[in-house]
Amino acid sequence: MTMPTPDNAPHVVAADMFGRPLRSLRLSVTDRCNLRCKYCMPEEDYVWLPREDVLTHEEMATLTGYFTDLGVDRVRLTGGEPLLRRDLPRLIRLLVQNRRVMDIALTTNGILLADQAEALFDAGLHRVTVSLDTLRPERFRQLTRRDEYARVMEGIASVARAGFTGLKLDTVAIRGFNDDELVALIEFGKRVQAEVRFIEYMDVGGANEWSQQKVLSRAAMLTILTAHYGTIEPMPERGAAPAQRFLLPDGTTFGIIPSTTTPFCATCDRSRVTADGMWYRCLYATAGTDLRKPLRVGVSADEMRAVIRAGWEGRRDRGAEDRKALERDGLRVGGLIGIEKLREDPHLEMHARGG
Ligand code: SAM
Ligand code: SF4
């Protein structure tokens, strides 16, 4: 298998039906996880992707090369829990060789981070995001159904020690669960030099115990935070970045990702590849393109690029906006995808396609 070389491969930025460029790629490196967060993996047992279908590091780097030939310049490694993937630093070293990749980030639950932070930094990983929904060990256990809070804290502490800057902490804000911890999380972020980003609870398919009542909206978050901090200023928008950033009076910044109440599909340049090479053009998409099969039968680089290009050029997805429209029209009932369909196709679960 040959790696497409940046110097002789064509470089175009593919655009979809709404003119949105292909820029950001989320690579799910495993569908396994060492937590069972209720909003993501509420079941204990899942149908796992067959091991032989999971792409090797080389296959992932090769696929990424086709995407970067077509405009991708940012890669985020996710999962499942990406640090469960054996020798992740090796994948990072392969991705770093691709000079079109300007930014390689990782989203992790932090449990295995203390063991791996240094190796990840040495391999060339640029940025780390740790998901952290609560600062109360008992709540953590209740939400994730594992007793791993202490290891997550060690993981967070190890990030700066390893040499990383720009740590982010992602919190899913859930009404009636952690709405009383927003201030504490921002204060914790200050202590560990991390920017906190609050994500609105999403129903993205998969079993996720979602209900409208549990969504803590951006407006509600801002009300809570303003009551504590005083005036909060919005900061200028940064292109297709999903987080809206805000400034507190003391200069601290934080973000809100209002995916549920204020979808940002209009500028969305993201797509996702699952650990077994299924490509989804939207977090909400129920159908994707199998890139593993053509890759493994040795389809040429030009043909692979043609498949990806055609897939992106035909993209009309605006999943979160469509969802919102259904809600407005009163047509949205229950979860997005039924449990039977989820059992038939595990790709539809959030932990398979990466958040
Ligand atoms: N296991 C890693 C982690 O938790 O950081 C990476 C994968 S996880 C699927 C990626 C992100 O998706 C996490 O920050 C998680 O909080 C978020 N997520 C999962 N289910 C969600 C939901 N229903 N609504 C909002 N965010 C969700
Ligand atoms: Fe939680 Fe991430 Fe695992 Fe989902 S993939 S259960 S969000 S740790």
Ligand code: SF4
């Ligand atoms: Fe992008 Fe789909 Fe999310 Fe909209 S719902 S922002 S199109 S991934």
